[in-house]
Amino acid sequence: DTVLTQSPALAVSPGERVSISCRASEGVNSYMHWYQQKPGQQPKLLIYKASNLASGVPARFSGSGSGTDFTLTIDPVEADDTATYFCQQSWNDPRTFGGGTKLELK
Amino acid sequence: EVQLVETGGGLVQPGRSLKLSCVASGFTFNNYWMSWTRQAPGKGLEWVASITNSGGSTYYPDSVKGRFTISRDNAQNTLYLQMNSLRSEDTATYYCTRDNSGYWFAYWGQGTLVTVSS
Numbered sequence: 001d002t003v004l005t006q007s008p009a010l011a012v013s014p015g016e017r018v019s020i021s022c023r024a025s026e027g028v029n030s031y032m033h034w035y036q037q038k039p040g041q042q043p044k045l046l047i048y049k050a051s052n053l054a055s056g057v058p059a060r061f062s063g064s065g066s067g068t069d070f071t072l073t074i075d076p077v078e079a080d081d082t083a084t085y086f087c088q089q090s091w092n093d094p095r096t097f098g099g100g101t102k103l104e105l106k
Numbered sequence: 107e108v109q110l111v112e113t114g115g116g117l118v119q120p121g122r123s124l125k126l127s128c129v130a131s132g133f134t135f136n137n138y139w140m141s142w143t144r145q146a147p148g149k150g151l152e153w154v155a156s157i158t159n160s161g162g163s164t165y166y167p168d169s170v171k172g173r174f175t176i177s178r179d180n181a182q183n184t185l186y187l188q189m190n191s192l193r194s195e196d197t198a199t200y201y202c203t204r205d206n207s208g209y210w211f212a213y214w215g216q217g218t219l220v221t222v223s224s
Contacts, residue, residue, distance in 0.1 A: 033209070033210040041216075042201055045210060045213070048206070048212075049209075054212070088151070090208065090209040099150045
């Protein structure tokens with residue numbers, strides 16, 4: 001299975017820019033997607049196919065990357081962005097998720 | 107507005123069975139693949155099963171293949187997950203998701219908790 005590696009946690013101040021990384025154990029082309037999960041809620045799609053913003057998602061969120069290295073960027077970060085962010089690949093079978101990066105606001 | 111409402115979770119003993127349901131609304135159900143994805147308490151996400159819009163094809167990871175069966179009733183806008191031979195490691199919140207043709211999970215329900223314990 002394709003293993004997706006994310007840093008466990010990040011802490012940033014409101015108004016700053018933050019980049020959340022996801023590294024795949026093998027190439028996934030551009031088939032990397034990002035989700036936001038706030039405490040006690042279900043995940044929500046943010047970015048699909050590496051860089052495409054999902055419907056209704058603020059333009060503060062953006063995605064980049066291809067192959068094995070991908071980044072979710074939030075600029076500027078707002079207090080409401082406190083959440084865990086998961087990457088997910090769908091190029092290789094089975095579809096797999098990263099372990100999540102918990103974003104905390106200082 | 108897309109809505110996905112899961113039911114059927116609960117406490118079940120190891121080795122027993124449970125069937126989850128998900129009622130969909132706000133979109134044309136038979137136009138979309140659907141999936142189940144789960145999250146163990148305090149853990150990450152794991153894809154569990156997918157079904158094509160017609161129901162003609164189904165897909166599973168090895169961890170549940172042969173034990174879980176995904177199905178759908180397009181006339182009732184309902185997705186199902188039949189879970190047999192349940193194990194403690196199947197304990198998780200199970201989410202119904204609208205699937206973009208096997209690629210990303212566009213919409214998620216609120217989830218239903220399944221606890222496998224004696």
